[in-house]
Amino acid sequence: MSRTREGTRVPAPLLIPAAIGVLFLTLPLAGLLIRTPWSQLGTQLTAPGVGQALRLSLVSATLATGLSLLLGVPLAWVLARSRARGRTVLRALVTVPLMLPPVVGGVALFLVLGRQGIVGSWLDQAFGLTIPFTTTAVVIAETFVAMPFLVISVEGALRAADARFEDVAATLGAGRWTTFRRVTLPLVAPGIAAGAVLCWARALGEFGATITFAGNFPGTTQTMPLSVYLALQRDPDAAIVLSVLLLGVSLATLLLLRDRWLGRAGTA
Amino acid sequence: MRVPVLLLPLLLALSACTAQDADAPPEEAAAGSAAPAADELSGTLTVFAAASLTDVFTALGEELEAQHPRLEVEFNFAGSSALAGQIAQGAPADVFASADEVQMDRLTGEALVESTDVFAQNAMMLAVPVENPAGIALPGGGGVPTLATLLPDDVTMAVCAPEVPCGALSAQLLEAAGLADVPDTYEEDVRAVLTKVQLGEVDAGLVYVTDVRASGGSVLAFGFREGIAPRNAYPVGVLEDAPNPAAARAFTDLLLSEEGQRVLTDAGFFEP
Structure with missing residues (x-):
């Protein structure tokens, strides 16, 4: 008991920067809460379009996270486990959206999936499908920006996981797919959960790629960050209320999930 | 691990809210605004102007700098609403030119602008x-x-x-x-x-x-x-707390002068 306590005591040189770090990250939040016009809260929250924007944000961020899991976990496995050449280049390419300004990401999506884009013009002619200015475009923009967060988390977890478990499974006759499903996945589940949370949070706050590629239309493509940005032009108080609402809902979601989902991640 | 993960959505949402402030030029206009006795303008003139004025104002700014070699003109071009918000938050501007009177009225209403003149119209x-x-x-x-x-x-x-x-x-x-x-x-x-x-x-x-x-x-x-037909008027005003009021007035004078009007109409603006 006393050993663990001694082991977790924070060394003084770390304590002060850590405390400043906490203040730096939380003071703006405090400022937002202090400045919130609580008396207007009711009217602002029931204003037309607020519920719509919030619902759209939650749905599109969740869909983007689902899509990222579907594509990102296998991709992370390839980056962490395969011995193919060009993996380093592949990893660098996959993380490009992390460095790219999201607005540029939105323009890049236009050039591929837009009406005049390489793939988009074909979709338009062959199936009459146009992606920009639809909710699909919101999900695509958010996935493009958020998936690298998931890939990096899961790849890190895969590298940290003990590969000997997989070797043992193989010697016991498990096929590669069975090994992945029954051994690897449970082993890195906490990493996947953490990555999914990061990815969801990034998707929820996505602004630049969304407003560029998906446009801004109430109910279809106007997510909370977009409506906050536009409210800021007209009525800063409304923007603050909307931000506090988004914060409240996302915190509540994460806290709710934590018990059933991240709860295991925390103890693992 | 758990704490930073939970803080992330806060940061992301916050960064969306504060993006506006980041646009404001951080530096104060240079100290020592033009002495009233000397007729030579100097220091920095900071102009906040609607995005649609980008090309013409850049040209007029260079013109003013050519007339007054010790003066430096800096611009902040953005949506008029965002600029009005920045000025209301205390951004150090000398001149504000808006793409409509609604945004200018926000500032005159709070006595942040001395007086305004319409210098152009657009269609x-x-x-x-x-x-x-x-x-x-x-x-x-x-x-x-x-x-x-x-x-x-x-x-x-x-x-x-x-x-x-x-x-x-x-x-x-x-x-x-x-x-x-x-x-x-x-x-x-x-x-x-x-x-x-x-x-x-x-x-x-x-x-x-x-x-x-x-x-x-x-x-x-x-x-x-x-x-x-001309549909929206562009008002310009010198700010009450302008760090460089003499240069600010020189800029608005240039805007309303024959030469300024010629540059504006060449770019497709209508006369006020």
Whole structure:
């Protein structure tokens, strides 16, 4: 008991920067809460379009996270486990959206999936499908920006996981797919959960790629960050209320999930 | 691990809210604003101006710098609403030029601006990609068409968001034409509308006449009856707390002078 306590005591040189770090990250939040016009809260929250924007944000961020899991976990496995050449280049390419300004990401999506884009013009002619200015475009923009967060988390977890478990499974006759499903996945589940949370949070706050590629239309493509940005032009108080609402809902979601989902991640 | 993960959504949402402030030039105008006795202007002049004024104001700023070698003119171009917000938050500006009177009135209402003069007006046109995917054309019979006769039924259209001046005007025009539910996207400023037209991602967009002029032939443009007359006035004002009031007045004088008016009309603006 006393050993663990001694082991977790924070060394003084770390304590002060850590405390400043906490203040730096939380003071703006405090400022937002202090400045919130609580008396207007009711009217602002029931204003037309607020519920719509919030619902759209939650749905599109969740869909983007689902899509990222579907594509990102296998991709992370390839980056962490395969011995193919060009993996380093592949990893660098996959993380490009992390460095790219999201607005540029939105323009890049236009050039591929837009009406005049390489793939988009074909979709338009062959199936009459146009992606920009639809909710699909919101999900695509958010996935493009958020998936690298998931890939990096899961790849890190895969590298940290003990590969000997997989070797043992193989010697016991498990096929590669069975090994992945029954051994690897449970082993890195906490990493996947953490990555999914990061990815969801990034998707929820996505602004630049969304407003560029998906446009801004109430109910279809106007997510909370977009409506906050536009409210800021007209009525800063409304923007603050909307931000506090988004914060409240996302915190509540994460806290709710934590018990059933991240709860295991925390103890693992 | 758990704590940072939970803090992340806060940061992301916060960064979205504070992006506006980051646009404000951080530095104060240089100390020692022009002494009233000396007629030579010096120091820094900071001008906050609507995005649609980018090209003309840059030219006029260079002109003023040429007249006063010790003066440096700096610009902050953005949507008028965002700029008015920044000034209300204490951004150190000398001059504010807005794309409509609503945003200027926000500042005169709080006694942040001394007095204002309208220096130009603008009109609207329908910008269409060069490929013209919706086949927008002038209806037969001659004369200037109305917006309703120009627009096909299932057109994909971009306009400015109603929160910014060009969007307020667009909403007014569309409402009057009974076309309020035609737009597919409400963009954050007029240059974003122009970009979507240039990329060919929308069939049409409502932009200022001056944006069509500035686009250098990369879009087709149609005038329409409701928009072609001057529709929005551009007021300019010297700020009450201007760090460099003498230079600020020199700039507004230049704007209203014959030469300033010539530069503006050359760019497609209408005289006030």
